[in-house]
Amino acid sequence: MTYTNPVFAYRRPPELDGSTRHCGVVIVGAGPVGLAAAIDLAQREIPVLVLDDDDTVSVGSRAICYAKRTLEILDRLGCGEPVVQKGVGWNVGKVFHGDQLTYQFDLLPEPGHHRPAFVNLQQYHFEEYLVRRADALAAAEVRWKHRVVDVAPAEAQVRLRVATHDGEYALTCDWLIVCDGARSPVRHMLGLDTEGQVFRDRFLIADIHMATDFPTERWFWFDPPFHPNQSVLLHRQADNVWRVDFQLGWDADPEEEKKPENILPRLRAMLGADADFEIEWASVYTFQCRRMQRFRHGRVLFAGDAAHLVSPFGARGANSGVQDTDNLVWKLAMVLRGQAPDSLLDSYDAERVAAADENILNSTRATDFITPKSVVSRTFRDAVLALAHRHTFARKLVNSGRLSVPKVLADSCLNTPDSHAFSGMMVPGAPAADAPVSGPRGEWLLPYLGGGFALLVFGDGISPESARELAQDTIPCGIVQVGGTLREDRVVIQDKDGLVAARYDASGQTCYLIRPDQHVCARWRAFDPAAVRRAIARATCNHERDVQWTR
Amino acid sequence: MDALNTKPNLAAPDDFYEDLIGLHRDLTEAQSALVNAKLILLLANHVGDPDVLREAMAAAREGISPHL
Numbered sequence: 001m002t003y004t005n006p007v008f009a010y011r012r013p014p015e016l017d018g019s020t021r022h023c024g025v026v027i028v029g030a031g032p033v034g035l036a037a038a039i040d041l042a043q044r045e046i047p048v049l050v051l052d053d054d055d056t057v058s059v060g061s062r063a064i065c066y067a068k069r070t071l072e073i074l075d076r077l078g079c080g081e082p083v084v085q086k087g088v089g090w091n092v093g094k095v096f097h098g099d100q101l102t103y104q105f106d107l108l109p110e111p112g113h114h115r116p117a118f119v120n121l122q123q124y125h126f127e128e129y130l131v132r133r134a135d136a137l138a139a140a141e142v143r144w145k146h147r148v149v150d151v152a153p154a155e156a157q158v159r160l161r162v163a164t165h166d167g168e169y170a171l172t173c174d175w176l177i178v179c180d181g182a183r184s185p186v187r188h189m190l191g192l193d194t195e196g197q198v199f200r201d202r203f204l205i206a207d208i209h210m211a212t213d214f215p216t217e218r219w220f221w222f223d224p225p226f227h228p229n230q231s232v233l234l235h236r237q238a239d240n241v242w243r244v245d246f247q248l249g250w251d252a253d254p255e256e257e258k259k260p261e262n263i264l265p266r267l268r269a270m271l272g273a274d275a276d277f278e279i280e281w282a283s284v285y286t287f288q289c290r291r292m293q294r295f296r297h298g299r300v301l302f303a304g305d306a307a308h309l310v311s312p313f314g315a316r317g318a319n320s321g322v323q324d325t326d327n328l329v330w331k332l333a334m335v336l337r338g339q340a341p342d343s344l345l346d347s348y349d350a351e352r353v354a355a356a357d358e359n360i361l362n363s364t365r366a367t368d369f370i371t372p373k374s375v376v377s378r379t380f381r382d383a384v385l386a387l388a389h390r391h392t393f394a395r396k397l398v399n400s401g402r403l404s405v406p407k408v409l410a411d412s413c414l415n416t417p418d419s420h421a422f423s424g425m426m427v428p429g430a431p432a433a434d435a436p437v438s439g440p441r442g443e444w445l446l447p448y449l450g451g452g453f454a455l456l457v458f459g460d461g462i463s464p465e466s467a468r469e470l471a472q473d474t475i476p477c478g479i480v481q482v483g484g485t486l487r488e489d490r491v492v493i494q495d496k497d498g499l500v501a502a503r504y505d506a507s508g509q510t511c512y513l514i515r516p517d518q519h520v521c522a523r524w525r526a527f528d529p530a531a532v533r534r535a536i537a538r539a540t541c542n543h544e545r546d547v548q549w550t551r
Numbered sequence: 552m553d554a555l556n557t558k559p560n561l562a563a564p565d566d567f568y569e570d571l572i573g574l575h576r577d578l579t580e581a582q583s584a585l586v587n588a589k590l591i592l593l594l595a596n597h598v599g600d601p602d603v604l605r606e607a608m609a610a611a612r613e614g615i616s617p618h619l
Contacts, residue, residue: 375584379584379585379588380588380592382585386589393596394592394596
């Protein structure tokens with residue numbers, strides 16, 4: 001085995017010995033999503049208690065494909081580097097039909113971005129890095145082997161009962177973030193459901209350890225000779241571990257298929273009689289595309305698989321869950337600090353429900369291509385694959401999973417509509433694009449943005465008075481100035497390859513207001529402090545209440 | 552909504568029709584279905600315009616009710 005699961009120590013909670021505790025935020029579930037939320041809160045020095053019913057990281061590789069946007073969020077959370085270092089980068093994907101290579105694609109990343117389109121890494125490594133990061137933050141406390149057994153939300157707070165092997169105790173909190181996974185016990189305790197589709201198909205996934213000279217590429221087969229009429233995926237992970245994914249069909253018996261004596265012949269047929277490999281983990285799964293109607297229920301907020309489920313094709317599970325927390329945590333932090341009304345949390349619901357719908361749509365389309373539901377659907381699928389070999393247009397129709405890209409929150413009520421003409425991708429709602437820069441905090445643009453509000457401004461048209469006023473407002477806004485004179489009251493960076501200006505369609509005094517989660521929320525061709533304040537008020541749901549701006 | 556040309560546009564309609572039927576000669580039902588699907592995809596890509604394609608799909612489906 002290439003990996004041994006760590007065992008995290010259970011500690012007897014003081015609440016069992018008479019002390020009581022009220023928390024600002026409790027998170028249920030220390031998976032990738034719960035941990036990302038905890039780290040984000042703790043980095044903002046907001047105390048957070050995480051409860052997990054287990055005492056280790058994921059068993060088996062599970063989510064293996066981490067997208068660029070997730071890596072950028074991890075950079076903000078202080079754990080991007082180990083994930084990228086340990087992970088396996090890949091760009092080439094090959095699609096086979098029968099015994100033929102139909103075509104290959106290259107994700108060929110656009111140059112001038114810090115993070116690649118994807119890295120592959122077993123979920124257990126990913127979680128372990130997040131646990132380490134959370135442990136290093138004084139404001140985060142993770143309690144292992146603490147199982148929530150009852151939840152009672154009320155107007156003013158949420159009451160929890162937590163079971164340990166030493167007995168049960170009670171807790172109260174202002175806000176509960178539920179990240180307890182696809183089966184979400186907390187969601188069930190609250191009598192809430194998800195709506196959507198279950199697909200009538202089964203897949204076998206196996207992690208195999210194999211020293212081989214296979215290239216680091218994503219290989220996807222439709223109807224290969226070694227597994228007729230079904231699809232197969234081969235993908236590399238860290239430590240020479242490979243993910244193999246066999247479509248089995250609905251009639252397969254999950255218990256039988258999981259047995260090594262039944263997995264081995266499938267692998268031998270695929271990899272050859274002489275292939276030298278060892279099975280590390282295997283699982284048979286079905287999948288669903290469903291979501292809760294709402295992700296916010298008063299003081300209870302759902303994130304990740306607990307809130308929405310997609311098929312694995314396209315790597316939209318863990319990636320979208322981490323992106324949920326990126327959206328939620330800055331809003332919750334502002335509500336907790338009294339900087340925004342709690343209606344700001346309704347925008348979490350609106351924005352992430354829209355993102356979940358986009359993921360579900362993409363995932364459902366991929367699933368319909370991979371698992372056609374009718375004879376005619378199968379015929380069209382095979383027609384596409386037959387044409388794709390010779391005709392490039394058909395390759396665009398082949399869908400073995402559209403890989404995860406972040407949602408552009410174009411319809412969000414937090415955006416200020418454009419009043420000037422702009423071209424390019426950086427519309428209000430878009431996640432800010434990275435670009436190479438030079439400056440005091442390193443060589444990439446994104447680390448200069450995020451955390452709080454930032455005004456990305458081209459040229460030195462902002463006076464020291466305006467800079468000071470924005471920095472000292474109720475909701476402070478830092479200035480990141482591209483080019484121009486170095487000043488103490490702002491961060492000045494240089495656009496060394498001209499890509500910041502190009503990607504942000506800059507001219508003259510162009511300014512972009514960037515949210516704490518690095519999404520654009522407003523932009524102008526000229527700096528107007530009153531317009532910036534109005535846009536910050538709108539992005540924090542403060543425009544409906546009378547805000548006393550310090551002047 | 553008149554992007555789809557349904558006026559006569561084929562120079563030699565009888566020749567086209569003969570070719571279309573001939574295309575399926577000696578094929579099984581499944582092979583014919585595959586050829587038809589490929590033909591639709593090739594033509595759809597040639598047309599390109601999504602409004603024209605939607606209109607053509609609606610015209611093809613017109614008067615055919617779901618079989619319950």
